Amino acid sequence: MEKTITARTGNEAMAEAMRQINPDVCAAYPITPATEIMQIFAGFVNDGRVKTNLITVESEHSAMSACVGSAAAGARTMTATSSQGLALMHEILFIASGIRLPIVMADVNRALSAPINIHCDHSDTMAERDSGWIQIFSENTQEAYDSMLQANRIAEHKDVITPVMVTTDGFIISHGMERLEMYPDAEVQKFVGEYKPQYTVLDVDHPITVGSLVLTDYYLEYKKAQHEAMKAAKRVILEVGKEFGKTFGREYGLIETYKADDADFILVAMGSTAGTAKAAIEELRQEGIKAGLLKIRVFRPFPAEEIAAVLTKAKAVAVLDRCESMSNQAGPVATEVKAGLYDAGVKVPLASYIYGLGGREIYIEDIKNVYRELKNIAEGKLKPEQAKYIGLKE
Amino acid sequence: MSSPKQAAAVENKLTGGHRACAGCGFPIAIKEVLSSCKDPIVVVSATGCLEVTTTIYPYSAWKVPFLHNAFENAGATCSGVEGAYQSLKKQGKITKNIKFVAFGGDGGTYDIGLQSLSGAMERGHDMLYVCNNNEAYMNTGVQRSSATPRGANTTTSPAGKVINGKQQNPKDLTEIMAAHNIPYVAQTTVGMWPDATKKFEKAFSITGAKFVNIYAPCIPGWGYDNSQTIKISKLVVDTCMWPIYEVENGKYKINYKPSVKLPITEFYKTQTRFKALLKDEAAIASIQAYYDAKWARLQLMEEATNKA
Numbered sequence: 267m268e269k270t271i272t273a274r275t276g277n278e279a280m281a282e283a284m285r286q287i288n289p290d291v292c293a294a295y296p297i298t299p300a301t302e303i304m305q306i307f308a309g310f311v312n313d314g315r316v317k318t319n320l321i322t323v324e325s326e327h328s329a330m331s332a333c334v335g336s337a338a339a340g341a342r343t344m345t346a347t348s349s350q351g352l353a354l355m356h357e358i359l360f361i362a363s364g365i366r367l368p369i370v371m372a373d374v375n376r377a378l379s380a381p382i383n384i385h386c387d388h389s390d391t392m393a394e395r396d397s398g399w400i401q402i403f404s405e406n407t408q409e410a411y412d413s414m415l416q417a418n419r420i421a422e423h424k425d426v427i428t429p430v431m432v433t434t435d436g437f438i439i440s441h442g443m444e445r446l447e448m449y450p451d452a453e454v455q456k457f458v459g460e461y462k463p464q465y466t467v468l469d470v471d472h473p474i475t476v477g478s479l480v481l482t483d484y485y486l487e488y489k490k491a492q493h494e495a496m497k498a499a500k501r502v503i504l505e506v507g508k509e510f511g512k513t514f515g516r517e518y519g520l521i522e523t524y525k526a527d528d529a530d531f532i533l534v535a536m537g538s539t540a541g542t543a544k545a546a547i548e549e550l551r552q553e554g555i556k557a558g559l560l561k562i563r564v565f566r567p568f569p570a571e572e573i574a575a576v577l578t579k580a581k582a583v584a585v586l587d588r589c590e591s592m593s594n595q596a597g598p599v600a601t602e603v604k605a606g607l608y609d610a611g612v613k614v615p616l617a618s619y620i621y622g623l624g625g626r627e628i629y630i631e632d633i634k635n636v637y638r639e640l641k642n643i644a645e646g647k648l649k650p651e652q653a654k655y656i657g658l659k660e
Numbered sequence: 661m662s663s664p665k666q667a668a669a670v671e672n673k674l675t676g677g678h679r680a681c682a683g684c685g686f687p688i689a690i691k692e693v694l695s696s697c698k699d700p701i702v703v704v705s706a707t708g709c710l711e712v713t714t715t716i717y718p719y720s721a722w723k724v725p726f727l728h729n730a731f732e733n734a735g736a737t738c739s740g741v742e743g744a745y746q747s748l749k750k751q752g753k754i755t756k757n758i759k760f761v762a763f764g765g766d767g768g769t770y771d772i773g774l775q776s777l778s779g780a781m782e783r784g785h786d787m788l789y790v791c792n793n794n795e796a797y798m799n800t801g802v803q804r805s806s807a808t809p810r811g812a813n814t815t816t817s818p819a820g821k822v823i824n825g826k827q828q829n830p831k832d833l834t835e836i837m838a839a840h841n842i843p844y845v846a847q848t849t850v851g852m853w854p855d856a857t858k859k860f861e862k863a864f865s866i867t868g869a870k871f872v873n874i875y876a877p878c879i880p881g882w883g884y885d886n887s888q889t890i891k892i893s894k895l896v897v898d899t900c901m902w903p904i905y906e907v908e909n910g911k912y913k914i915n916y917k918p919s920v921k922l923p924i925t926e927f928y929k930t931q932t933r934f935k936a937l938l939k940d941e942a943a944i945a946s947i948q949a950y951y952d953a954k955w956a957r958l959q960l961m962e963e964a965t966n967k968a
């Protein structure tokens with residue numbers, strides 16, 4: 267297969283992926299730093315490079331509402347948003363997943379107001395972690411592009427039929443120019459395949475009622491069915507990731523490890539910071555510190571067993587959260603990692619950190635310090651702290 | 661369908677056995693809409709009495725495709741369905757001609773769903789939006805909406821010792837929709853079947869965004885005997901509080917001008933929600949003046965927009 271090596275920002279890569287997927291409908295509303303995705307895509311629409319009907323709605327609430335209408339009508343449907351936009355969609359995100367519509371969305375991670383801020387953190391995506399959407403994080407532009415190309419296959423799989431959001435870190439990935447290997451349109455389209463919905467409201471010969479009032483007698487069963495779909499999603503994500511590897515040469519799983527096999531100290535991170543951590547690990551290994559990384563690619567469904575299996579061998583673990591959940595305990599990632607370890611019966615010293623809120627930079631040196639703290643914790647010189655802030659001004 | 665008799669002869673696309681109150685206005689509105697559409701139709705609905713009473717799982721009263729999303733987004737949801745249809749039709753994946761209608765209550769349309777409706781109309785989707793106006797949030801127990809008439813007793817604008825019912829006149833949504841310059845905007849009432857169905861038939865024959873505001877009385881919310889729905893929904897027209905008119909490509913047409921214009925109190929007397937208001941003569945006089953001015957203005961609009 268002839269791959270094209272290009273230089274692209276995360277937003278450009280997302281828009282290119284959408285062009286190749288060529289959805290039937292997109293409904294979207296602008297918000298920094300995601301705006302570009304739809305701007306670029308609008309160009310594809312108006313130049314006739316895609317068949318998509320682009321519905322330029324008057325809010326993100328309407329964007330997700332129109333996506334629900336479109337997906338219920340059996341059209342392959344996509345959108346993109348960020349931060350306040352995702353928060354405005356909140357109510358309808360649960361409806362999209364609840365009535366089982368395989369919508370695919372690019373979300374560019376950005377801090378939530380207040381105070382208003384346009385830069386990266388994961389608070390927008392994390393606020394929707396219970397919305398019933400599959401959530402896939404990206405370390406870089408290539409991963410964002412690759413995950414976007416897998417998203418429809420996952421969402422539309424008959425055992426899943428659940429919406430998917432693929433996220434990139436605002437500005438860091440969305441606006442950072444990186445090397446991107448693109449695959450030929452025809453190969454992508456072959457991989458993504460044709461969408462054949464089981465039921466649609468446009469099938470006027472077989473009328474269905476969608477969005478019924480489900481009361482005490484069936485609501486629980488309805489939710490259990492969704493729960494089972496989320497379980498199945500784990501298997502399907504792995505299958506699709508494997509097939510993607512066979513087709514395009516890069517395989518994807520739920521998590522990725524970097525030098526974790528023999529590591530004494532493992533750091534858990536998501537998104538672009540995983541890349542920074544890899545650089546820190548290289549330097550620490552030179553110093554003789556056996557540092558390793560566990561990157562969570564898929565946050566929903568949460569790969570608890572897989573994470574516990576990796577962390578069980580560590581002497582100490584640090585979990586980095588680019589989000590505050592104001593629980594006074596830890597950020598959302600650390601909380602879930604700890605729950606997973608408990609269920610697996612793994613008792614390992616664990617420190618949790620909050621970093622990078624509102625786009626605050628995180629440097630290699632910051633991450634090296636975390637590993638040094640882990641070393642001290644393992645040696646009994648330091649007690650593990652929870653929700654410790656990194657990079658705070660004195 | 662010009663008469664209820666004719667409509668009854670064809671297949672009922674909204675079956676009986678739904679849970680709306682006996683004598684409720686909106687099932688009539690639905691029948692007027694569905695019997696006026698010759699093509700297959702897809703129905704979108706906002707949350708409210710209409711949706712809640714017709715779709716209690718595992719049952720459905722609908723024999724046409726039906727989609728409920730949320731309370732405030734019937735406009736956007738329907739624009740998504742229609743958008744999908746346009747895309748799939750262009751690709752040759754669908755060959756049938758299908759029509760789209762979105763229903764919203766006055767709460768879901770005048771208030772919380774106004775933005776969503778405005779957006780859908782501005783974008784010109786080929787759809788009809790029908791506001792089922794029963795002048796309050798009935799599904800949640802008769803709270804005031806911006807469609808509730810001044811002086812009406814609701815659970816959030818009660819007839820109290822100091823404040824007597826709702827203090828504001830209703831928002832004129834039909835005029836707001838006319839200001840969108842869409843091809844067809846109309847106001848009708850469930851009790852005037854020929855007028856309503858003629859309007860829906862016309863709406864379905866026009867390509868683009870259409871809006872019809874239909875007056876649909878609510879028995880417990882308004883306080884009257886359930887045999888009086890049709891009578892009350894006609895009486896309001898004779899007071900000129902709810903004129904029956906249409907705006908087609910900017911041209912106003914008043915479809916019914918009462919030979920004797922009744923005072924608003926004739927309408928108020930039929931419902932308990934106005935009981936306390938009826939004792940307040942000053943308020944009545946001021947409200948009467950308000951509706952008189954609105955009626956005069958509407959006639960001027962008809963005159964002005966029909967000048968050659």
Ligand SMILES: Cc1ncc(C[n+]2csc(CCOP(=O)(O)OP(=O)(O)O)c2C)c(N)n1
Pocket residue numbers: 707708709710731732764765766767768769792794796797798799800805
């Ligand atoms: C976002 C949101 N807010 C509030 C509600 C509660 N709610 C459901 S229906 C309704 C009132 C419906 O009133 P209207 O639109 O006039 O319809 P009706 O029941 O009167 O026909 C309200 C307040 C909701 N479902 N969603």
Ligand code: SF4
Pocket residue numbers: 679680681683684685686709713794798799877878879880881
């Ligand atoms: S409460 Fe009113 S609107 Fe609701 S079903 Fe009964 S009569 Fe109809």
Ligand SMILES: [Mg+2]
Pocket residue numbers: 765766767792793794795796797798
């Ligand atoms: Mg109402």
